[in-house]
Amino acid sequence: MEIDENGVLRLKGRIKAAKDVSFTLNRPAVLSGDSSIAKLIMKHYHERFNHGNHNTVMNEIRQKYYITSLRSKLRKIAHECQWCRINRSLPKMPSAEGDLPPERLRHHQPPFTCTGVDYFGPMSVTIGRRHEKRYGALFTCLTTRAVHIELAESLSSDSMILALRRFIARRGTPSDVFGQRHEFRRRKQRTDEHTRGTREDEERSRRPHHNLEVYLPALRTWVAPGSVWCDLSKPRWPLH
Ligand SMILES: [Zn+2]
Structure with missing residues:
Protein backbone atom coordinates (compact mmCIF):
# COMPACT_ATOMS: atom_id res chain seq x y z
CA MET A 1 0.00 0.00 0.00
CA SER A 89 -41.14 -10.22 3.28
CA LEU A 90 -43.90 -12.69 2.55
CA PRO A 91 -47.61 -11.97 2.81
CA LYS A 92 -49.07 -13.08 6.09
CA MET A 93 -51.34 -16.02 5.57
CA PRO A 94 -54.18 -16.47 8.04
CA SER A 95 -53.64 -19.53 10.19
CA ALA A 96 -55.90 -22.45 9.42
CA GLU A 97 -58.58 -22.81 12.09
CA GLY A 98 -60.82 -25.79 12.58
CA ASP A 99 -64.60 -25.69 12.38
CA LEU A 100 -66.48 -24.66 15.50
CA PRO A 101 -68.27 -27.46 17.36
CA PRO A 102 -72.11 -27.52 17.15
CA GLU A 103 -72.38 -26.28 20.75
CA ARG A 104 -70.90 -22.95 19.62
CA LEU A 105 -73.46 -22.56 16.83
CA ARG A 106 -76.86 -22.93 18.52
CA HIS A 107 -78.55 -20.04 16.79
CA HIS A 108 -82.24 -19.19 17.28
CA GLN A 109 -82.16 -20.72 20.74
CA PRO A 110 -82.26 -18.96 24.11
CA PRO A 111 -78.99 -17.65 25.50
CA PHE A 112 -77.11 -20.07 27.75
CA THR A 113 -78.54 -23.10 25.92
CA CYS A 114 -74.94 -24.29 25.78
CA THR A 115 -72.95 -22.93 28.68
CA GLY A 116 -69.34 -23.09 29.78
CA VAL A 117 -68.44 -22.62 33.43
CA ASP A 118 -65.21 -21.93 35.24
CA TYR A 119 -64.15 -20.52 38.58
CA PHE A 120 -62.07 -17.44 39.17
CA GLY A 121 -60.56 -16.10 42.35
CA PRO A 122 -60.24 -16.59 45.24
CA MET A 123 -61.29 -13.23 46.56
CA SER A 124 -60.81 -12.33 50.20
CA VAL A 125 -64.02 -11.22 51.94
CA THR A 126 -64.48 -9.96 55.48
CA ILE A 127 -67.17 -11.62 57.60
CA GLY A 128 -67.33 -10.09 61.05
CA ARG A 129 -63.73 -10.02 62.18
CA ARG A 130 -62.46 -12.85 60.05
CA HIS A 131 -61.41 -13.14 56.45
CA GLU A 132 -62.59 -15.92 54.18
CA LYS A 133 -62.08 -16.93 50.58
CA ARG A 134 -64.84 -16.73 48.04
CA TYR A 135 -64.84 -17.76 44.39
CA GLY A 136 -66.66 -16.49 41.35
CA ALA A 137 -68.41 -19.01 39.11
CA LEU A 138 -68.43 -17.58 35.62
CA PHE A 139 -71.06 -18.97 33.25
CA THR A 140 -70.79 -17.98 29.63
CA CYS A 141 -73.07 -18.75 26.71
CA LEU A 142 -71.03 -20.55 24.08
CA THR A 143 -73.02 -19.00 21.21
CA THR A 144 -73.69 -15.40 22.26
CA ARG A 145 -70.77 -15.14 24.72
CA ALA A 146 -73.11 -13.62 27.32
CA VAL A 147 -71.74 -13.84 30.86
CA HIS A 148 -73.42 -14.66 34.18
CA ILE A 149 -71.45 -14.57 37.43
CA GLU A 150 -72.40 -16.35 40.65
CA LEU A 151 -70.63 -16.34 43.99
CA ALA A 152 -69.35 -19.71 45.22
CA GLU A 153 -68.51 -20.26 48.87
CA SER A 154 -65.83 -22.86 48.25
CA LEU A 155 -64.45 -25.26 45.69
CA SER A 156 -66.72 -28.08 46.89
CA SER A 157 -69.25 -29.87 44.69
CA ASP A 158 -72.15 -28.66 46.84
CA SER A 159 -71.07 -25.07 46.37
CA MET A 160 -70.88 -25.61 42.61
CA ILE A 161 -74.32 -27.23 42.53
CA LEU A 162 -75.85 -24.34 44.48
CA ALA A 163 -74.27 -21.84 42.11
CA LEU A 164 -75.58 -23.82 39.15
CA ARG A 165 -79.08 -23.90 40.69
CA ARG A 166 -79.07 -20.14 41.14
CA PHE A 167 -77.86 -19.74 37.58
CA ILE A 168 -80.64 -22.01 36.28
CA ALA A 169 -83.27 -20.15 38.33
CA ARG A 170 -82.24 -16.90 36.66
CA ARG A 171 -81.36 -17.95 33.11
CA GLY A 172 -83.28 -21.18 32.52
CA THR A 173 -82.07 -24.73 32.18
CA PRO A 174 -79.27 -25.14 29.67
CA SER A 175 -79.12 -28.19 27.50
CA ASP A 176 -75.35 -28.59 27.86
CA VAL A 177 -73.00 -27.26 30.51
CA PHE A 178 -69.29 -27.67 30.00
CA GLY A 179 -66.73 -27.30 32.75
CA GLN A 180 -63.02 -27.64 32.63
CA ARG A 181 -63.29 -31.36 33.23
CA HIS A 182 -67.03 -31.94 33.57
CA GLU A 183 -69.89 -31.92 31.19
CA PHE A 184 -73.58 -31.78 32.10
CA ARG A 185 -76.12 -32.80 29.51
CA ARG A 186 -79.86 -32.59 29.73
CA ARG A 187 -81.24 -36.08 30.16
CA LYS A 188 -83.66 -36.96 27.41
CA GLN A 189 -85.41 -39.90 29.04
CA ARG A 190 -85.45 -41.17 32.55
CA THR A 191 -84.63 -44.81 32.78
CA ASP A 192 -85.94 -47.20 35.37
CA GLU A 193 -82.42 -47.67 36.58
CA HIS A 194 -82.23 -44.07 37.67
CA THR A 195 -85.56 -44.09 39.48
CA ARG A 196 -84.77 -47.17 41.57
CA GLY A 197 -82.95 -47.31 44.87
CA THR A 198 -82.74 -44.86 47.71
CA ARG A 199 -79.12 -43.99 47.06
CA GLU A 200 -79.82 -43.05 43.48
CA ASP A 201 -82.81 -41.00 44.60
CA GLU A 202 -80.61 -39.23 47.07
CA GLU A 203 -77.99 -38.60 44.42
CA ARG A 204 -80.60 -37.30 42.05
CA SER A 205 -81.95 -34.91 44.66
CA ARG A 206 -78.46 -33.47 44.99
CA ARG A 207 -78.20 -32.78 41.30
CA PRO A 208 -78.59 -29.16 40.28
CA HIS A 209 -81.59 -29.96 38.13
CA HIS A 210 -83.41 -33.21 37.71
CA ASN A 211 -83.11 -33.03 33.97
CA LEU A 212 -79.35 -32.62 34.02
CA GLU A 213 -77.02 -35.56 33.94
CA VAL A 214 -73.34 -35.38 34.74
CA TYR A 215 -70.88 -36.80 32.28
CA LEU A 216 -67.13 -37.01 32.49
CA PRO A 217 -66.10 -36.96 28.86
CA ALA A 218 -62.62 -37.27 27.52
CA LEU A 219 -61.10 -33.83 27.24
CA ARG A 220 -61.66 -32.37 23.84
CA THR A 221 -59.38 -29.77 22.38
CA TRP A 222 -61.77 -26.91 22.75
CA VAL A 223 -62.91 -28.05 26.21
CA ALA A 224 -59.37 -28.10 27.52
CA PRO A 225 -58.05 -25.21 29.64
CA GLY A 226 -57.55 -22.11 27.55
CA SER A 227 -60.84 -22.47 25.70
CA VAL A 228 -63.58 -19.86 25.58
CA TRP A 229 -64.74 -19.73 29.18
CA CYS A 230 -61.34 -20.40 30.70
CA ASP A 231 -60.06 -17.32 28.87
CA LEU A 232 -62.88 -15.26 30.32
CA SER A 233 -62.15 -16.31 33.89
CA LYS A 234 -58.55 -15.13 33.83
CA PRO A 235 -58.30 -12.03 36.02
CA ARG A 236 -57.68 -8.79 34.17
CA TRP A 237 -57.84 -6.65 37.28
CA PRO A 238 -56.83 -7.19 40.92
CA LEU A 239 -59.42 -9.38 42.60
CA HIS A 240 -58.72 -8.08 46.10
ZN1 LIG B 1 -31.76 -2.97 -0.94
Whole structure:
Protein backbone atom coordinates (compact mmCIF):
# COMPACT_ATOMS: atom_id res chain seq x y z
CA MET A 1 0.00 0.00 0.00
CA GLU A 2 1.07 3.55 -0.52
CA ILE A 3 -0.22 7.06 0.00
CA ASP A 4 -0.61 9.09 -3.16
CA GLU A 5 0.01 12.79 -3.63
CA ASN A 6 -3.55 13.58 -2.41
CA GLY A 7 -3.08 11.70 0.83
CA VAL A 8 -5.30 8.76 -0.22
CA LEU A 9 -4.23 5.29 0.88
CA ARG A 10 -4.14 3.04 -2.18
CA LEU A 11 -3.32 -0.56 -2.91
CA LYS A 12 -0.22 -0.92 -4.98
CA GLY A 13 -1.18 -3.17 -7.85
CA ARG A 14 1.16 -5.10 -10.14
CA ILE A 15 -0.78 -4.67 -13.36
CA LYS A 16 0.51 -1.26 -14.25
CA ALA A 17 1.72 -2.51 -17.61
CA ALA A 18 -1.68 -3.86 -18.62
CA LYS A 19 -3.44 -1.88 -21.27
CA ASP A 20 -7.06 -0.72 -21.01
CA VAL A 21 -6.95 -0.97 -17.22
CA SER A 22 -8.12 2.09 -15.36
CA PHE A 23 -6.00 3.80 -12.74
CA THR A 24 -8.50 3.07 -9.96
CA LEU A 25 -8.58 -0.64 -10.86
CA ASN A 26 -4.84 -0.80 -10.65
CA ARG A 27 -4.61 1.24 -7.49
CA PRO A 28 -7.97 1.14 -5.63
CA ALA A 29 -8.46 3.39 -2.62
CA VAL A 30 -8.40 1.55 0.70
CA LEU A 31 -11.32 2.28 3.00
CA SER A 32 -12.35 0.86 6.34
CA GLY A 33 -15.65 -1.01 6.16
CA ASP A 34 -16.79 0.77 9.32
CA SER A 35 -16.23 4.29 7.99
CA SER A 36 -19.20 6.43 7.03
CA ILE A 37 -17.88 7.12 3.53
CA ALA A 38 -17.53 3.38 2.87
CA LYS A 39 -21.12 2.79 4.03
CA LEU A 40 -22.38 5.53 1.74
CA ILE A 41 -20.42 4.07 -1.19
CA MET A 42 -21.76 0.57 -0.53
CA LYS A 43 -25.31 1.90 -0.20
CA HIS A 44 -24.93 3.81 -3.46
CA TYR A 45 -23.72 0.73 -5.35
CA HIS A 46 -26.35 -1.44 -3.72
CA GLU A 47 -29.12 0.83 -5.00
CA ARG A 48 -27.46 1.51 -8.35
CA PHE A 49 -27.40 -2.19 -9.14
CA ASN A 50 -31.03 -2.63 -8.21
CA HIS A 51 -30.50 -4.26 -4.82
CA GLY A 52 -28.98 -7.23 -6.63
CA ASN A 53 -26.80 -10.03 -5.37
CA HIS A 54 -23.69 -9.27 -3.40
CA ASN A 55 -21.19 -10.60 -5.96
CA THR A 56 -22.29 -8.10 -8.60
CA VAL A 57 -22.12 -5.18 -6.19
CA MET A 58 -18.76 -6.34 -4.80
CA ASN A 59 -17.31 -6.62 -8.28
CA GLU A 60 -18.43 -3.11 -9.17
CA ILE A 61 -17.12 -1.61 -5.94
CA ARG A 62 -13.72 -3.27 -6.36
CA GLN A 63 -13.26 -1.51 -9.67
CA LYS A 64 -12.56 1.62 -7.63
CA TYR A 65 -12.32 0.88 -3.91
CA TYR A 66 -10.83 -1.72 -1.63
CA ILE A 67 -13.18 -1.82 1.37
CA THR A 68 -12.28 -4.09 4.26
CA SER A 69 -14.79 -6.81 5.23
CA LEU A 70 -16.72 -5.91 2.13
CA ARG A 71 -19.00 -8.96 1.93
CA SER A 72 -20.20 -8.85 5.54
CA LYS A 73 -20.66 -5.07 5.41
CA LEU A 74 -22.66 -5.37 2.20
CA ARG A 75 -24.84 -8.03 3.79
CA LYS A 76 -25.53 -5.65 6.66
CA ILE A 77 -26.40 -2.83 4.24
CA ALA A 78 -28.84 -5.12 2.42
CA HIS A 79 -30.33 -6.27 5.72
CA GLU A 80 -31.04 -2.70 6.78
CA CYS A 81 -32.29 -1.61 3.34
CA GLN A 82 -36.04 -0.89 3.49
CA TRP A 83 -36.63 -1.83 -0.16
CA CYS A 84 -34.94 -5.21 0.36
CA ARG A 85 -36.93 -5.80 3.55
CA ILE A 86 -40.22 -5.22 1.75
CA ASN A 87 -39.09 -7.35 -1.17
CA ARG A 88 -38.05 -10.22 1.10
CA SER A 89 -41.14 -10.22 3.28
CA LEU A 90 -43.90 -12.69 2.55
CA PRO A 91 -47.61 -11.97 2.81
CA LYS A 92 -49.07 -13.08 6.09
CA MET A 93 -51.34 -16.02 5.57
CA PRO A 94 -54.18 -16.47 8.04
CA SER A 95 -53.64 -19.53 10.19
CA ALA A 96 -55.90 -22.45 9.42
CA GLU A 97 -58.58 -22.81 12.09
CA GLY A 98 -60.82 -25.79 12.58
CA ASP A 99 -64.60 -25.69 12.38
CA LEU A 100 -66.48 -24.66 15.50
CA PRO A 101 -68.27 -27.46 17.36
CA PRO A 102 -72.11 -27.52 17.15
CA GLU A 103 -72.38 -26.28 20.75
CA ARG A 104 -70.90 -22.95 19.62
CA LEU A 105 -73.46 -22.56 16.83
CA ARG A 106 -76.86 -22.93 18.52
CA HIS A 107 -78.55 -20.04 16.79
CA HIS A 108 -82.24 -19.19 17.28
CA GLN A 109 -82.16 -20.72 20.74
CA PRO A 110 -82.26 -18.96 24.11
CA PRO A 111 -78.99 -17.65 25.50
CA PHE A 112 -77.11 -20.07 27.75
CA THR A 113 -78.54 -23.10 25.92
CA CYS A 114 -74.94 -24.29 25.78
CA THR A 115 -72.95 -22.93 28.68
CA GLY A 116 -69.34 -23.09 29.78
CA VAL A 117 -68.44 -22.62 33.43
CA ASP A 118 -65.21 -21.93 35.24
CA TYR A 119 -64.15 -20.52 38.58
CA PHE A 120 -62.07 -17.44 39.17
CA GLY A 121 -60.56 -16.10 42.35
CA PRO A 122 -60.24 -16.59 45.24
CA MET A 123 -61.29 -13.23 46.56
CA SER A 124 -60.81 -12.33 50.20
CA VAL A 125 -64.02 -11.22 51.94
CA THR A 126 -64.48 -9.96 55.48
CA ILE A 127 -67.17 -11.62 57.60
CA GLY A 128 -67.33 -10.09 61.05
CA ARG A 129 -63.73 -10.02 62.18
CA ARG A 130 -62.46 -12.85 60.05
CA HIS A 131 -61.41 -13.14 56.45
CA GLU A 132 -62.59 -15.92 54.18
CA LYS A 133 -62.08 -16.93 50.58
CA ARG A 134 -64.84 -16.73 48.04
CA TYR A 135 -64.84 -17.76 44.39
CA GLY A 136 -66.66 -16.49 41.35
CA ALA A 137 -68.41 -19.01 39.11
CA LEU A 138 -68.43 -17.58 35.62
CA PHE A 139 -71.06 -18.97 33.25
CA THR A 140 -70.79 -17.98 29.63
CA CYS A 141 -73.07 -18.75 26.71
CA LEU A 142 -71.03 -20.55 24.08
CA THR A 143 -73.02 -19.00 21.21
CA THR A 144 -73.69 -15.40 22.26
CA ARG A 145 -70.77 -15.14 24.72
CA ALA A 146 -73.11 -13.62 27.32
CA VAL A 147 -71.74 -13.84 30.86
CA HIS A 148 -73.42 -14.66 34.18
CA ILE A 149 -71.45 -14.57 37.43
CA GLU A 150 -72.40 -16.35 40.65
CA LEU A 151 -70.63 -16.34 43.99
CA ALA A 152 -69.35 -19.71 45.22
CA GLU A 153 -68.51 -20.26 48.87
CA SER A 154 -65.83 -22.86 48.25
CA LEU A 155 -64.45 -25.26 45.69
CA SER A 156 -66.72 -28.08 46.89
CA SER A 157 -69.25 -29.87 44.69
CA ASP A 158 -72.15 -28.66 46.84
CA SER A 159 -71.07 -25.07 46.37
CA MET A 160 -70.88 -25.61 42.61
CA ILE A 161 -74.32 -27.23 42.53
CA LEU A 162 -75.85 -24.34 44.48
CA ALA A 163 -74.27 -21.84 42.11
CA LEU A 164 -75.58 -23.82 39.15
CA ARG A 165 -79.08 -23.90 40.69
CA ARG A 166 -79.07 -20.14 41.14
CA PHE A 167 -77.86 -19.74 37.58
CA ILE A 168 -80.64 -22.01 36.28
CA ALA A 169 -83.27 -20.15 38.33
CA ARG A 170 -82.24 -16.90 36.66
CA ARG A 171 -81.36 -17.95 33.11
CA GLY A 172 -83.28 -21.18 32.52
CA THR A 173 -82.07 -24.73 32.18
CA PRO A 174 -79.27 -25.14 29.67
CA SER A 175 -79.12 -28.19 27.50
CA ASP A 176 -75.35 -28.59 27.86
CA VAL A 177 -73.00 -27.26 30.51
CA PHE A 178 -69.29 -27.67 30.00
CA GLY A 179 -66.73 -27.30 32.75
CA GLN A 180 -63.02 -27.64 32.63
CA ARG A 181 -63.29 -31.36 33.23
CA HIS A 182 -67.03 -31.94 33.57
CA GLU A 183 -69.89 -31.92 31.19
CA PHE A 184 -73.58 -31.78 32.10
CA ARG A 185 -76.12 -32.80 29.51
CA ARG A 186 -79.86 -32.59 29.73
CA ARG A 187 -81.24 -36.08 30.16
CA LYS A 188 -83.66 -36.96 27.41
CA GLN A 189 -85.41 -39.90 29.04
CA ARG A 190 -85.45 -41.17 32.55
CA THR A 191 -84.63 -44.81 32.78
CA ASP A 192 -85.94 -47.20 35.37
CA GLU A 193 -82.42 -47.67 36.58
CA HIS A 194 -82.23 -44.07 37.67
CA THR A 195 -85.56 -44.09 39.48
CA ARG A 196 -84.77 -47.17 41.57
CA GLY A 197 -82.95 -47.31 44.87
CA THR A 198 -82.74 -44.86 47.71
CA ARG A 199 -79.12 -43.99 47.06
CA GLU A 200 -79.82 -43.05 43.48
CA ASP A 201 -82.81 -41.00 44.60
CA GLU A 202 -80.61 -39.23 47.07
CA GLU A 203 -77.99 -38.60 44.42
CA ARG A 204 -80.60 -37.30 42.05
CA SER A 205 -81.95 -34.91 44.66
CA ARG A 206 -78.46 -33.47 44.99
CA ARG A 207 -78.20 -32.78 41.30
CA PRO A 208 -78.59 -29.16 40.28
CA HIS A 209 -81.59 -29.96 38.13
CA HIS A 210 -83.41 -33.21 37.71
CA ASN A 211 -83.11 -33.03 33.97
CA LEU A 212 -79.35 -32.62 34.02
CA GLU A 213 -77.02 -35.56 33.94
CA VAL A 214 -73.34 -35.38 34.74
CA TYR A 215 -70.88 -36.80 32.28
CA LEU A 216 -67.13 -37.01 32.49
CA PRO A 217 -66.10 -36.96 28.86
CA ALA A 218 -62.62 -37.27 27.52
CA LEU A 219 -61.10 -33.83 27.24
CA ARG A 220 -61.66 -32.37 23.84
CA THR A 221 -59.38 -29.77 22.38
CA TRP A 222 -61.77 -26.91 22.75
CA VAL A 223 -62.91 -28.05 26.21
CA ALA A 224 -59.37 -28.10 27.52
CA PRO A 225 -58.05 -25.21 29.64
CA GLY A 226 -57.55 -22.11 27.55
CA SER A 227 -60.84 -22.47 25.70
CA VAL A 228 -63.58 -19.86 25.58
CA TRP A 229 -64.74 -19.73 29.18
CA CYS A 230 -61.34 -20.40 30.70
CA ASP A 231 -60.06 -17.32 28.87
CA LEU A 232 -62.88 -15.26 30.32
CA SER A 233 -62.15 -16.31 33.89
CA LYS A 234 -58.55 -15.13 33.83
CA PRO A 235 -58.30 -12.03 36.02
CA ARG A 236 -57.68 -8.79 34.17
CA TRP A 237 -57.84 -6.65 37.28
CA PRO A 238 -56.83 -7.19 40.92
CA LEU A 239 -59.42 -9.38 42.60
CA HIS A 240 -58.72 -8.08 46.10
ZN1 LIG B 1 -31.76 -2.97 -0.94
